[in-house]
Amino acid sequence: MKFSLGFSPCPNDTFIFNALVNKKIDTEGIEFELFLEDVETLNQWAVQGKLDISKISYGVLPLLLSHYELLDAGGALGKGVGPLLIAREPIALTEVPGGRIAIPGQRTTAHLLFSLAFPEARRKEFMVFSDIEDAVLSGTADCGVIIHENRFTYQQRDLVKLLDLGEYWEHETGAPIPLGGIVFRKGHDAALSQKINSLIRKSLEYAFDHYPELPEFVRSHAQEMDERVMRQHIDLYVNNYSLSLGEDGAKAVRTLLQTYERIHQRVGINSL
CATH class of the missing domain: 3.40.190.10 (Periplasmic binding protein-like II)
Structure with a gap:
């Protein structure tokens, strides 16, 4: 079989x-x-x-x-394992929904968690997760949602964390991600x-x-x-x-x- x-x-x-x-x-x-x-x-x-x-x-x-x-x-x-919202420089969270957001795929959990935190955001660009840091650094996107190994390396590229979307999920639901x-x-x-x-x-x-x-x-x-x-x-x-x-x-x-x-x-x- x-x-x-x-x-x-x-x-x-x-x-x-x-x-x-x-x-x-x-x-x-x-x-x-x-x-x-x-x-x-x-x-x-x-x-x-x-x-x-x-x-x-x-x-x-x-x-x-x-x-x-x-x-x-x-x-x-798990807990503490969620995607991160990052940018080139600090941005007020109230400004995020109006920006261009790089998302690692339309049908991903990362997109769902981002939508939970920012339901009004509309200017989304869906791309392979490994391209998101470059999109933010180049200015193609104002901020991006990173997953996988990029959680451990984004600071090496002088990117900053705006929000831990996993922590947001845990706070809202009390459930593991x-x-x-x-x-x-x-x-x-x-x-x-x-x-x-x-x-x-x-x-x-x-x-x-x-x-x-x-x-x-x-x-x-x-x-x-x-x-x-x-x-x-x-x-x-x-x-x-x-x-x-x-x-x-x-x-x-x-x-x-x-x-x-x-x-x-x-x-x-x-x-x-």
Whole structure:
């Protein structure tokens, strides 16, 4: 039995899935066809139903529930892990909605959290997350929402933080931040879903057992990121919620779905 599997080349995803895709664990007769893509591409593919199993932003989950189920393992949730709003120089938060905002993809959790904090903002430019700092530095955007490793490096480029959107979410909802999850195409029996979920969990358990070793699979896809930043990335985004959502994680996902619906009704589909 073979399934297509997509996740990002970022250290948190390659760390979680290394043992699975490179057969460091027994995959119990299941084969995986691997697709490594940025999360916004994966989000778009998920809307189209392209892959069997995929990492997605929780911001796109409301559009997927008819044809995918959310798995319990492999995701990224937590506190203090949210996206940051940055600029070249300090800007009053009251001025942000009138500016040009660089966003890492329309269907991302980052966009949802930004929309929660700034529902009146309209001048949004959607782009790959790795291009956002350059857009702000060049003046193409007045400010931008950064995720992933850029959280650790933006200050090196003399950029300043305007708002931690994750802290804003936590203050407003009291819930951990659901950043990304793993979905599995509907139509299979429950036993198979449980097996896929178990394999992802075992893959992460293998990674934890060998940490802080960084597998070559992680290193080779981390571009020019140094080891310190790779480990910061993993430490921030991979935790007990990645092993299992648990009740707190499941509640956070429900809160996000409710928030999506509320913002969708307030600002309209074109803004989300």
